[in-house]
Amino acid sequence: MTQPRAAACAFLCRILCVALAAAATAAAQSPLPVTDDGKMNFPAGYREWIFLTAGLDMSYSEKIDPGMHSMFDNVFVNPEAYRAFLRTGTWPDGTLLVLEGRGAGDKGSINRHGKFQSGDPMNVEVHAKDTKRFAGGWAFFYFEGREPAGQIPVSENCYSCHLQHGAVDTTFVQFYPTLLGVAKDKGTLLPR
Amino acid sequence: MTQPRAAACAFLCRILCVALAAAATAAAQSPLPVTDDGKMNFPAGYREWIFLTAGLDMSYSEKIDPGMHSMFDNVFVNPEAYRAFLRTGTWPDGTLLVLEGRGAGDKGSINRHGKFQSGDPMNVEVHAKDTKRFAGGWAFFYFEGREPAGQIPVSENCYSCHLQHGAVDTTFVQFYPTLLGVAKDKGTLLPR
Numbered sequence: 001m002t003q004p005r006a007a008a009c010a011f012l013c014r015i016l017c018v019a020l021a022a023a024a025t026a027a028a029q030s031p032l033p034v035t036d037d038g039k040m041n042f043p044a045g046y047r048e049w050i051f052l053t054a055g056l057d058m059s060y061s062e063k064i065d066p067g068m069h070s071m072f073d074n075v076f077v078n079p080e081a082y083r084a085f086l087r088t089g090t091w092p093d094g095t096l097l098v099l100e101g102r103g104a105g106d107k108g109s110i111n112r113h114g115k116f117q118s119g120d121p122m123n124v125e126v127h128a129k130d131t132k133r134f135a136g137g138w139a140f141f142y143f144e145g146r147e148p149a150g151q152i153p154v155s156e157n158c159y160s161c162h163l164q165h166g167a168v169d170t171t172f173v174q175f176y177p178t179l180l181g182v183a184k185d186k187g188t189l190l191p192r
Numbered sequence: 193m194t195q196p197r198a199a200a201c202a203f204l205c206r207i208l209c210v211a212l213a214a215a216a217t218a219a220a221q222s223p224l225p226v227t228d229d230g231k232m233n234f235p236a237g238y239r240e241w242i243f244l245t246a247g248l249d250m251s252y253s254e255k256i257d258p259g260m261h262s263m264f265d266n267v268f269v270n271p272e273a274y275r276a277f278l279r280t281g282t283w284p285d286g287t288l289l290v291l292e293g294r295g296a297g298d299k300g301s302i303n304r305h306g307k308f309q310s311g312d313p314m315n316v317e318v319h320a321k322d323t324k325r326f327a328g329g330w331a332f333f334y335f336e337g338r339e340p341a342g343q344i345p346v347s348e349n350c351y352s353c354h355l356q357h358g359a360v361d362t363t364f365v366q367f368y369p370t371l372l373g374v375a376k377d378k379g380t381l382l383p384r
Contacts, residue, residue: 047370048271051243054264056296057306064305072246079240102369104248109366109384110357113256114249116367165302174301175308177294178239192301 031094032130039148040126040141043078046098050082051075052176056104056115060161070104072117075176081129085179089186090169095129097171127162127171136163138170167192223286224322231340232318232333235270238290242274243267244368248296248307252353262296264309267368273321277371281378282361287321289363319354319363328355330362359384 033041043049052075057068077085081095101122104115124143131137136159140152152158167174167190168183174192183189225233235241244267249260269277273287293314296307316335323329328351332344344350359366359382360375366384375381 048242048274050240051266051268053309054246054266055306055308056248056264058303058308059305060302062304072248074243074246076243082240109359109364110252110353111250111367112254113251114247116247116250117245117369118367119369161302167301172301175303175310177309177311 030130030133031092032096032128032133034133035148039150040128040139041148042124042143042146043096043098043126044146046076046078046096046100046124049076049078049098052077052097052179055175060165069122070106070115071122072102072104072115074100074102074117076100086182089183089188091129091171093130093132095127097127099125099127129169136170138162165192166190222322222325223284224288224320224325226325227340231342232320232331233340234316234335234338235288235290235318236338238268238270238288238292238316241268241270241290244269244289244371247367252357261314262298262307263314264294264296264307266292266294266309268292278374281375281380283321283363285322285324287319289319291315291317291319321361328362330354357384358382 033043035041054075055073057064057070058073076098078094078096081091081097084090084092084095101124102117103119103122105111105118106113106115108116108118126141126143126149127138128134128141129138133139134151135154138159139154140156140158141149142152143149162170162172166172168179168188173179173183173189180189225235227233246267247265249256249262250265268290270286270288273283273289276282276284276287293316294309295311295314297303297310298305298307300308300310318333318335318341319330320326320333321330325331326343327346330351331346332348332350333341334344335341354362354364358364360371360380365371365375365381372381
């Protein structure tokens, strides 16, 4: 190899090395717990995150399925995103909102009226923010178990519904009592 | 003063000082956020503690008041006590279980069915453990606002009900899905 060709080769190698290192750094610096193939890892510790609210059998449909299992929904968010919301009234990249469904029981122990939560989670969904990764800034993931989950296609109506009706940055802060006042104070609340 | 009397006086002073210092240390080492006059401080940060469960309109009475406001109950515990429970299946001194009532709405934003939480807390109660301070190891406190609260008298039926029906150490772990299995595994669960 002539000297000029050897120098050019060494230069290209350096560029390639820098590019590869940059890509690796970008992946490592992702604020979300994603796998190398773009799936979302199960948020194993979410029950120790910040609780935002619980609802019972909530639905936006006029008709409901009479055979549907009665269920509570618990919503949690990772502590870093919660603290950022308290400061700013909106969500940072790296936000993970977890929606957990739990069966609603009515008779058990001393309970005679009303409903209580029981059993293992019936489902776990994640709404994750990364403006560099997702079109629109957010993506949804549905976990069948504790294995990594692929992104729900953006054609599904969870995306359009959250976009149209979410009071802050496509999220339902109107149903999170401790954050609603923060969003009002910070001027980030949409009239939804 | 003769030399023996002076020496005796100095000795008694030292004993008094040691006793006073020990008392001050015992107060300072109380595992609960109590005031000097024995009231419980409002657990200001409880919404950032560990969430255990939420119920809706739960009642152990056969009859219910038809005029009663529909309400969710959210239960939180301080993280130190939660971690001790995961290790041992029971609660350490210093445990603070917080029961928060929130209004249950049904029509709002896009919701058409079911119930969601809204508004400020309607009430906050604390169940606190300190085996050196309370007869039976536990005491209840009801907060009207955010001022310190005095202990609910032990003649009230919250004490006897929790004693008779609480599945772990007078607490309703049978309604805390993520702790029920821990108590079973650790052998601390009573058949309630």
